[in-house]
Amino acid sequence: MTDIPLDSIPNHSPLNPVKLSLDENIQFRCHKDIACFNECCKRIDITLTPYDILRLKTKLGLSSAEFLGQYTLPYEMDSHSMPGVKIKTADDNPACPFLSETGCSVYEDRPTVCRYYALGLMSMRKENSAIDEDTYFLIHEDHCLGHQESRTVTVADYRKEQGVEEYDQINRDWRQIILKKRSAGPTIGKPSQRSFQFFFLCSYNLDGLRDFVLSDGFSEVYDVESAILDILKTDDVMLLSFGFKLLKQVLFGENTIPLQADAMQKRVERRREDLNVDPEDPNKNYDGPEMI
Ligand code: SF4
Numbered sequence: 001m002t003d004i005p006l007d008s009i010p011n012h013s014p015l016n017p018v019k020l021s022l023d024e025n026i027q028f029r030c031h032k033d034i035a036c037f038n039e040c041c042k043r044i045d046i047t048l049t050p051y052d053i054l055r056l057k058t059k060l061g062l063s064s065a066e067f068l069g070q071y072t073l074p075y076e077m078d079s080h081s082m083p084g085v086k087i088k089t090a091d092d093n094p095a096c097p098f099l100s101e102t103g104c105s106v107y108e109d110r111p112t113v114c115r116y117y118a119l120g121l122m123s124m125r126k127e128n129s130a131i132d133e134d135t136y137f138l139i140h141e142d143h144c145l146g147h148q149e150s151r152t153v154t155v156a157d158y159r160k161e162q163g164v165e166e167y168d169q170i171n172r173d174w175r176q177i178i179l180k181k182r183s184a185g186p187t188i189g190k191p192s193q194r195s196f197q198f199f200f201l202c203s204y205n206l207d208g209l210r211d212f213v214l215s216d217g218f219s220e221v222y223d224v225e226s227a228i229l230d231i232l233k234t235d236d237v238m239l240l241s242f243g244f245k246l247l248k249q250v251l252f253g254e255n256t257i258p259l260q261a262d263a264m265q266k267r268v269e270r271r272r273e274d275l276n277v278d279p280e281d282p283n284k285n286y287d288g289p290e291m292i
């Protein structure tokens with residue numbers, strides 16, 4: 001099972017390079033009695049979305065850090081070095097760690113890529129456009145016999161059947177952030193290491209994000225109602241969406257979360273304290289306010 005690069009289809013790809021729309025039919029069926037059952041999970045290359053990680057870590061009863069450490073590997077999503085994570089396999093075995101003798105051990109919470117298969121999703125944004133376009137492709141790998149089954153189904157119904165809609169809905173803002181970052185190109189400039197770390201925190205490390213959002217430092221800068229902070233203490237999906245808003249504010253300067261009136265002054269004071277600034281020369285060592 002192979003993930004689909006978001007912005008290119010390599011020549012050797014098993015993708016059938018025919019664009020499919022939601023109302024077009026594919027001929028495909030996967031079921032437990034098929035001869036190739038589990039074959040697709042024995043050699044994987046699966047990237048994870050934020051909501052995939054939320055679902056899997058909850059299913060496994062792990063913290064974000066535990067899940068990321070035990071089951072994932074970091075990688076660069078594109079030539080812009082946006083940080084991504086993939087499911088980690090053993091050095092001597094490319095099979096998915098969640099594959100059991102009876103099939104997928106996390107089936108109800110399986111990642112987006114597994115749900116889509118044998119479809120691939122590509123999200124694109126044309127130059128000078130603010131609208132993202134989703135396009136679907138068929139992936140035709142030799143070991144997969146699902147294409148020989150007689151059932152036809154529309155792309156829309158297949159997405160529904162596989163529970164993909166919920167995943168795409170929750171990840172939508174995140175995909176938009178990636179596409180916007182790519183399409184912005186040199187106008188926004190090369191992202192800093194710090195912004196990549198923040199992207200990683202908001203995208204993949206939900207528990208770390210919660211600690212950050214509930215910290216005193218956060219409340220010093222952002223003016224968020226206490227009722228909303230209370231929700232973010234326990235609601236993972238809301239926290240994920242809040243993290244995407246934060247990313248839009250930090251990466252693109254969008255006014256998605258209100259700032260405290262005196263936020264900048266407090267940041268300056270705190271930064272000066274952290275740097276042990278000389279009161280005789282207050283600007284010594286001070287390299288300007290931070291965005292977060
Ligand atoms: S998560 Fe489940 S469906 Fe996806 S590759 Fe692993 S075992 Fe297969």
Ligand code: SF4
Pocket residue numbers: 029030031034036037038039040041117118143144145146147
């Ligand atoms: S039909 Fe394809 S997707 Fe289903 S088990 Fe076989 S190889 Fe995997």
